[in-house]
Structures are given as C-alpha cells and as structure tokens.
Amino acid sequence: MLKLEPRREPSRLMFYLTPFLAIVLTLAAGLLLFRVLGKPPVAAMQLIFVEPLRSLRGLSELLVKATPLILIACGLALGFRASIWNIGAEGQFTIGALSGGAVALAVYPATGWWLLPLMSLAGIAGGAAWAAIPALLRTRFNASEILVSLMLVYVAVLLLGSLVHGPLRDPDGMNFPESRIFQTALPLIIPGTRAHIGFVVALVVAGVAWLLLERHIIGFQIKVLGQAPRAARFGGFSDTALTWLCFLVSGGVAGLAGLFEAAGPVGQLVPALPAGYGFTAIIVAFLGRLHPAGIVLAGLLMALTYIGGETAQISMSLPSATTSVFQGMFLFFLLATDVLVKYRPRWIPARPAGAPAAPAAAKPSAPVVAARVEA
Numbered sequence: 001m002l003k004l005e006p007r008r009e010p011s012r013l014m015f016y017l018t019p020f021l022a023i024v025l026t027l028a029a030g031l032l033l034f035r036v037l038g039k040p041p042v043a044a045m046q047l048i049f050v051e052p053l054r055s056l057r058g059l060s061e062l063l064v065k066a067t068p069l070i071l072i073a074c075g076l077a078l079g080f081r082a083s084i085w086n087i088g089a090e091g092q093f094t095i096g097a098l099s100g101g102a103v104a105l106a107v108y109p110a111t112g113w114w115l116l117p118l119m120s121l122a123g124i125a126g127g128a129a130w131a132a133i134p135a136l137l138r139t140r141f142n143a144s145e146i147l148v149s150l151m152l153v154y155v156a157v158l159l160l161g162s163l164v165h166g167p168l169r170d171p172d173g174m175n176f177p178e179s180r181i182f183q184t185a186l187p188l189i190i191p192g193t194r195a196h197i198g199f200v201v202a203l204v205v206a207g208v209a210w211l212l213l214e215r216h217i218i219g220f221q222i223k224v225l226g227q228a229p230r231a232a233r234f235g236g237f238s239d240t241a242l243t244w245l246c247f248l249v250s251g252g253v254a255g256l257a258g259l260f261e262a263a264g265p266v267g268q269l270v271p272a273l274p275a276g277y278g279f280t281a282i283i284v285a286f287l288g289r290l291h292p293a294g295i296v297l298a299g300l301l302m303a304l305t306y307i308g309g310e311t312a313q314i315s316m317s318l319p320s321a322t323t324s325v326f327q328g329m330f331l332f333f334l335l336a337t338d339v340l341v342k343y344r345p346r347w348i349p350a351r352p353a354g355a356p357a358a359p360a361a362a363k364p365s366a367p368v369v370a371a372r373v374e375a
Contacts, residue, residue, distance in 0.1 A: 004343040014340045019287050019294070021340075022333035023301070029329050039316055047315055048308030048326070058307060060193030064265055065303035068093065068257035070202040070296055072281035074209040075250030077290040081213065082226040084246045088134065088149025089254040090278025091156035092127040096255020097262035098160050099126025101269045104182045105168055111183045119184075120259055127255015128248045130156065135247035139240045145247075153278070161271045168269060179269035186264040198260035202299075205253060206292040213292070222246070254278060283331045302327065 030048075031041040052058035072089045079086045100123030104115065133152060137143035161177070170180045186196035213219035225232040225242055233239065257277065262269060284302050288294030309323030 001348045003346050003348050004339065005346050007342055007344050010341050011344075016289065018337040018340060019289060019298075019334060021337045022287070022330060025333040025337070026326065026329045029333070030326060033325070037318070039318065044312055044316060044318070047312040048322075049304060051311055052304060052307040056190070057193060060190050060195035061307050062300060062303050063189075063195040063199040065306045066299045067196075067198040067202050067264075068261055068277040069281050069284045069302055070299035071198075071205055071257040071260075072250075072254045072278055073284040073288065073295045073299060074202075074206050074292055075253035076281060076285045077209065077288075077292070077295060078213070078222060079246035079250050080226075080285060081290050082222040082242055082246055083229070084226075084243055085146045086131065086134070086149050086247060086250050087146050087282070088131070088152045088278070089250065089281055090274055090276065091149070091153035092130045092251040092254035093258035093261075093278045094153075094156040094160050094274045095130040095258070096123035096127035097258030097273055098156075098163065098269065099123055099255065100259035101179060101182065101262050102163075102168065104184065104263070105179055105269075108180060109183050115184045116186070116263070119263060120256060123255045123259030124252040125255070127258065128252040130255070131247040131251020132244075135244050139243055153274075157271075157274055160269065160273065164269050164271055170268075177271055181268050182263055184263070185267065186260065194265050196260070196264045198257075198264055201256075201260070203296065206296050210292040218242075218245070280327055283327055283334075287330060287334055302330070305330075 027045065027049075030045055034041040034044040052062060072093065076086055076089060100119040103119050103122045107115070130152060131149070134143070134145040134148040137148050138145045164179060165177045168179045170176070170178055173180075186198060189195050189197055189200060213222065221232065221237045221242060224235065225237060225239065229239070258273075261275075261277070262273060266273060280302055281299075284295055284298045287302070288296070288298035305323050305326045309318075309326065312318050312322055313320060
C-alpha cells in the first residue's frame with residue numbers, strides 16, 4: 001500500500017523537479033489521448049513539439065507567442081509570491097492594447113519615432129489603471145481580488161468590442177468591427193518574419209524581475225508577506241503598499257504585452273484580440289516556479305503548444321481544443337506532483353490474509369495508574 005508521509009520540511013529538490021515530472025506526464029497523457037482519438041500518437045506529438053522548431057518561420061512564431069506569456073507571467077509572479085492573486089491579467093492585457101491603440105488612432109495619420117514609445121506608455125498606464133481597481137477594492141474594502149480581477153476581464157472585453165464597433169471603427173472598413181491599421185509597427189528582430197522587438201523587451205523585463213525578487217529589499221518584503229504575513233507586519237512591511245505595487249506592476253506589464261500584440265502581429269484593434277494569454281500566463285508562472293528564468297523557459301514551452309497545436313489541427317484534422325487540453329494537462333499534472341514537495345511516498349507491505357494483527361500496547365492497570373498519580 002502506498003502512503004504519503006509528511007516531510008519535516010519541504011523538499012527543495014522536488015520543488016524544482018516536479019515541473020519536469022509534470023512535463024513528462026503531460027507528454028505521456030498526450031500519447032494516450034491521441035491513441036484514443038485514433039491518430040498516430042508519435043506523429044501527432046512530433047507535429048506539436050518538434051515540427052515548429054525545424055524552420056525559421058516556426059522559430060520566429062515561437063518568439064511571437066512567447067512574448068506576451070513571458071511579460072504577463074513575470075508581472076504575475078511578483079504578486080503570487082506575496083499571495084496576491086491577480087487573475088485578471090487578460091483584462092489588463094485588453095485595456096493596454098486598447099489604450100495604446102487609441103493613441104495611434106487619435107493622431108492618425110501622423111507618425112514618427114515618438115509614436116511607438118507613446119503608445120507603449122499608454123498601454124502600460126492603461127493596464128496599471130485597470131489593475132488598480134482590484135487593488136483599491138482589496139486594500140480599502142477587503143474585497144476578494146480574485147473575483148474582482150476576474151470579473152473585470154469580461155468588462156474589458158466588452159469595452160473593446162463596443163469601441164471597435166463604434167468610435168474606433170475604421171471609417172473605410174466597410175462596417176467591419178475593426179480599427180484602422182496602425183500607422184506604425186514594431187521593429188523586427190528577424191527580417192522577413194513577425195518576430196519583433198517585444199521579445200527582447202520581455203527578456204529585459206525578466207532580468208529586472210530577477211533583480212527585484214532576488215537582489216532587492218522589495219523582493220525580500222514580497223517573499224516575507226507571502227510566506228509569513230504576521231512576520232511581515234511585525235517587521236514593519238506595509239501590506240497595502242506591497243499590494244498596490246504588485247498590482248500596478250503586473251497590470252502595467254500585461255498592458256504592455258497587449259500593446260505589443262496589437263501593434264505587432266495584429267496591427268490593429270479587433271474584438272478577437274484577447275486570445276487567452278492572460279490566463280495561460282498563470283500556468284507559465286507556476287510552471288516556471290515563479291522564477292523569471294523558469295518563466296522564460298516555460299513561456300517558450302507553452303508558446304510551442306500554441307504553434308504546434310495549430311499545425312496538428314491543420315495536418316491531422318484535430319479538434320480546435322487540442323492546445324487548451326495540453327495547457328490544462330500541464331497545470332493539472334503540476335498541481336498533482338506538487339504534493340511531493342511536502343509529502344514523501346512510502347510503500348507499506350500489505351498484511352497477509354489471516355495473519356494476526358499487531359498487538360496493541362497494553363494499558364496500565366488501575367493500581368499502577370493510581371500509583372503514578374500519587375507519585
């Protein structure tokens with residue numbers, strides 16, 4: 001019989017090993033899934049995880065998909081380490097794209113070197129402002145930031161749709177719900193592809209996040225707040241200030257990711273702009289163990305499921321939910337294997353049938369108990 005025994009202290013080895021174990025279990029479950037669907041498992045897994053890496057176009061698309069995931073996950077990692085649960089990064093992503101795109105449309109057709117930085121600042125400000133709503137409600141009214149930030153996602157998506165159907169709609173677009181094509185575009189890092197400078201910015205943000213978390217007093221305060229809130233208060237750390245900081249930073253980088261997506265691969269504002277990056281980034285953050293270096297690797301892996309899933313859908317007529325299934329399995333197996341961090345598996349041999357049970361400890365007689373009490 002297999003039994004889980006509590007460890008005296010969490011295993012640091014298992015803390016870093018379980019993400020790799022989750023990946024292996026996901027691949028094994030994927031092989032079984034394709035077998036059940038009647039598709040060749042090895043060929044399907046090759047299409048998802050190998051085929052996109054064989055061409056320059058596939059590699060460039062990998063960078064495009066990984067950019068928003070890394071940006072958003074790095075911002076979320078700050079809050080998650082402090083037990084501040086910003087689940088609404090998808091809404092902040094949407095508002096950032098909307099704010100930055102509105103700046104370009106407001107000055108259309110003017111352009112210049114100043115336009116892209118101005119759009120980026122507007123995207124950061126828009127995402128931070130949207131994240132400030134759950135921050136205010138938590139610090140002022142003790143509202144659940146999980147529910148507030150999540151509900152604001154749907155408000156942001158509806159706001160984008162209404163503006164694209166109305167004031168921001170392209171007057172020459174034959175009434176299609178889309179804005180004008182932006183008069184500026186992100187610089188490309190690989191000519192002839194869609195890979196843009198946003199990936200370089202994402203790496204810089206990951207580096208800054210590492211310095212903040214590992215080499216700055218703010219990172220120490222964030223860790224203490226997440227692991228021992230009473231000790232943080234006793235040490236004079238401001239729960240309110242750290243909550244605002246985590247929300248504004250995570251909302252700002254999510255807004256920047258939205259602007260990069262709108263001004264880069266999409267090139268305009270459309271109702272379908274929110275593609276689920278904000279929710280997938282939660283998986284990326286935990287798969288990367290809330291560490292910026294791990295987040296970069298996890299973001300690339302999760303981006304691979306996006307591209308490979310689309311390739312498999314076209315080549316093997318797989319359902320459109322293939323990508324979401326793999327992302328869900330990553331999270332499921334990560335949560336399942338995380339139990340090994342605090343618990344140790346132990347095999348206890350089963351007692352043979354008919355074998356006498358272990359004798360129970362004999363209870364002391366009443367005179368002995370009385371003697372002990374008198375002594």
